[in-house]
Amino acid sequence: MRHVLKFAAPLAVAGGMAGAAHAGELQLSIEIPKLAAAEYHKPYVAIWIEDGDHKVAANLAVWYDIDNKEGGEKWLKDVRQWWRRTGRELKLPADGLSSPTKPPGVNKVTFKTDAGPLASLKPGSYTLMVEAAREVGGKELVEIPFTLGADATLTATGKTELGAITLKLTQ
Amino acid sequence: MKMLATRLVAAAALAALTAGAAHAHRAWILPSQTTVSGIGEYVTIDAAVSNHLFFPDHRPMNVDQVTITGPDGAVVKPANAAQGQYRTTFDLKLEKEGTYRIAQASSGPGGGRGGPPPGGMPAASGAPAGAPPAAPVFLGTSSGPFGAQWTEGKEVKRWRGTLAEFNAQGIDKKKGVELSTSNRRVETFVTVGKPSAVPVTGKGLEISGGTHPNDLYTGEEVALKFADNGKPAAGVELTLISGGDRYRDNEDAIKVTTDKDGVAKVKFPTAGMYWLQAQANTTATIEGKTVKSQSSYVAVLEVLPG
Numbered sequence: 001m002r003h004v005l006k007f008a009a010p011l012a013v014a015g016g017m018a019g020a021a022h023a024g025e026l027q028l029s030i031e032i033p034k035l036a037a038a039e040y041h042k043p044y045v046a047i048w049i050e051d052g053d054h055k056v057a058a059n060l061a062v063w064y065d066i067d068n069k070e071g072g073e074k075w076l077k078d079v080r081q082w083w084r085r086t087g088r089e090l091k092l093p094a095d096g097l098s099s100p101t102k103p104p105g106v107n108k109v110t111f112k113t114d115a116g117p118l119a120s121l122k123p124g125s126y127t128l129m130v131e132a133a134r135e136v137g138g139k140e141l142v143e144i145p146f147t148l149g150a151d152a153t154l155t156a157t158g159k160t161e162l163g164a165i166t167l168k169l170t171q
Numbered sequence: 172m173k174m175l176a177t178r179l180v181a182a183a184a185l186a187a188l189t190a191g192a193a194h195a196h197r198a199w200i201l202p203s204q205t206t207v208s209g210i211g212e213y214v215t216i217d218a219a220v221s222n223h224l225f226f227p228d229h230r231p232m233n234v235d236q237v238t239i240t241g242p243d244g245a246v247v248k249p250a251n252a253a254q255g256q257y258r259t260t261f262d263l264k265l266e267k268e269g270t271y272r273i274a275q276a277s278s279g280p281g282g283g284r285g286g287p288p289p290g291g292m293p294a295a296s297g298a299p300a301g302a303p304p305a306a307p308v309f310l311g312t313s314s315g316p317f318g319a320q321w322t323e324g325k326e327v328k329r330w331r332g333t334l335a336e337f338n339a340q341g342i343d344k345k346k347g348v349e350l351s352t353s354n355r356r357v358e359t360f361v362t363v364g365k366p367s368a369v370p371v372t373g374k375g376l377e378i379s380g381g382t383h384p385n386d387l388y389t390g391e392e393v394a395l396k397f398a399d400n401g402k403p404a405a406g407v408e409l410t411l412i413s414g415g416d417r418y419r420d421n422e423d424a425i426k427v428t429t430d431k432d433g434v435a436k437v438k439f440p441t442a443g444m445y446w447l448q449a450q451a452n453t454t455a456t457i458e459g460k461t462v463k464s465q466s467s468y469v470a471v472l473e474v475l476p477g
Contacts, residue, residue, distance in 0.1 A: 071209045071211065071212065073208050073209035073210075074208060074209045074212055075208070076208040076209070077206050077207060077208035080475060080476070083206070083208065084206075084386075084388070084475075087208075088208065088364045088365050089364075089365050
C-alpha cells in the first residue's frame with residue numbers, strides 16, 4: 001500500500017546557522033512494527049531522497065537478505081517504487097548502502113550532511129522516501145518532505161508495514 | 172517442396188479461421204513476471220491460443236515457433252519446455268541484465284494467400300515442417316518472403332522469394348506485377364534490472380520506441396509507439412484488454428489510435444497483465460518497391476501499480 005504522508009509535525013524548527021563549526025547530521029529513526037503473521041519475514045526496506053522535481057537525489061540505505069545464498073536480490077523488485085526509480089540501476093551489494101534486514105522495533109541510522117550521499121545535495125526542498133515490502137505480506141511507502149539547510153525534527157507514521165519514522169536534521 | 176509445405180500451412184490457417192469460430196482466438200505469451208531483480212533468476216512462461224485472457228482453453232502455442240532473444244541479441248534456449256493440451260510452458264533463465272524478448276513471429280508472401288489471421292496463427296500441429304526456423308529470421312533484413320502476382324494471357328502467375336531474387340529473376344519486369352507480404356508477431360518482454368532498448372526488426376508491426384514495455388504503471392500517461400515495416404505506423408488502432416475477463420461481463424477494451432508518429436497515449440486504469448492487439452493493411456514502400464503489406468501484432472504487457 002502506498003501511503004503518502006504529507007503532514008509531518010515539526011517538533012523543533014530552527015534557522016540554519018551559517019558557518020557552523022561542526023558537520024551536520026541526518027538522523028533517521030525507523031520503526032518496523034511487530035506483526036502477528038503465521039509466516040513472518042523481516043521486511044525489505046529502501047530509504048532514499050527525492051528532490052523538488054521528484055528525481056532521485058540520493059540513495060541512503062537498502063535493507064535486504066544480503067546473506068541469502070539463493071539470491072536475496074530476487075525480492076528487491078518488490079520494493080516497487082524504489083526499484084523503478086533508482087534501485088534497478090544500482091550495483092548491489094554496495095558498501096555503506098546495503099545491510100541485512102532489520103527486526104521489528106526502532107532502527108536508527110545516521111548520515112553526515114557533508115560526506116557520503118548527502119554531501120552533493122544543495123540546500124532546498126527534498127522528500128525522504130521510506131518504502132518497505134514484506135515477503136508474504138504487504139508494502140508501504142512513507143514520504144517526509146523536509147528542507148536541507150535548516151534544523152528540524154519531523155515525524156510521520158505508516159499504517160501497516162512501517163511505524164513511526166522520525167527525521168532529525170542538525171546543521 | 173518448401174512452397175508446398177507453406178501452402179499447406181497457409182491453407183490450414185485459412186480453414187481454421189473459417190471453421191465456425193464465433194470470434195477470433197487470441198494468441199498470447201504470458202511470463203510469470205516481467206520485472207526481475209537478480210541475475211540468474213528464472214521466469215516461467217505460458218504460451219497459448221485461447222478465448223479468454225489469460226486462461227488456456229483452446230490450443231497450445233507451438234514451442235518450436237517461439238524465439239527468445241536476450242538483451243545482447245543472442246538467442247536463448249527455453250528450458251523445461253512442455254507442450255500440453257491447452258498451453259505450452261517453458262522456463263527462461265535470465266543470465267544478463269536488460270530486456271529479453273520472447274516472440275513467435277513469421278512472414279508470409281501475403282496477397283490474400285493465407286496471410287496472418289488477426290490474433291494468432293493456430294499451432295502447427297501435424298503441419299509439415301514449413302514452420303520458421305528457431306533462429307531470429309528478421310532482424311534488420313528484408314529477406315522476405317515476399318509474394319508477387321501478375322497475369323500472363325489468361326493465367327494468373329504467382330511467385331515467392333526475397334526482394335533480391337525478385338530483381339535477379341526478372342520478376343520486377345513482369346507486366347502489372349504486384350508485390351505483397353504479410354507479417355505476424357506475438358510477443359512479450361521481461362527485464363532484469365535496468366531496461367534495455369528493444370531492437371526494431373523492420374518487419375511488420377512492432378513496438379519502436381516510446382515508453383518501454385516493461386515500464387508501464389497505473390496513473391501515468393504512457394506512450395505506445397509503433398512502426399510498420401520500419402516506418403512510423405500512423406492511424407493504427409490498438410486494442411488493449413486486461414486479463415481476468417472471466418470475472419467481468421464486459422470486455423472493457425481500451426481502444427486508441429496512433430498518430431502520424433505512430434504514437435498512442437494511454438493511461439491504464441488498473442494494474443495487471445494486458446493483451447494488446449493491432450493490425451495494419453497498407454501499401455508500403457520497402458527498399459524502393461511498392462508492396463501490399465498485411466501486418467498483425469500482439470503483445471502481453473504488464474502494468475504495475477504506480
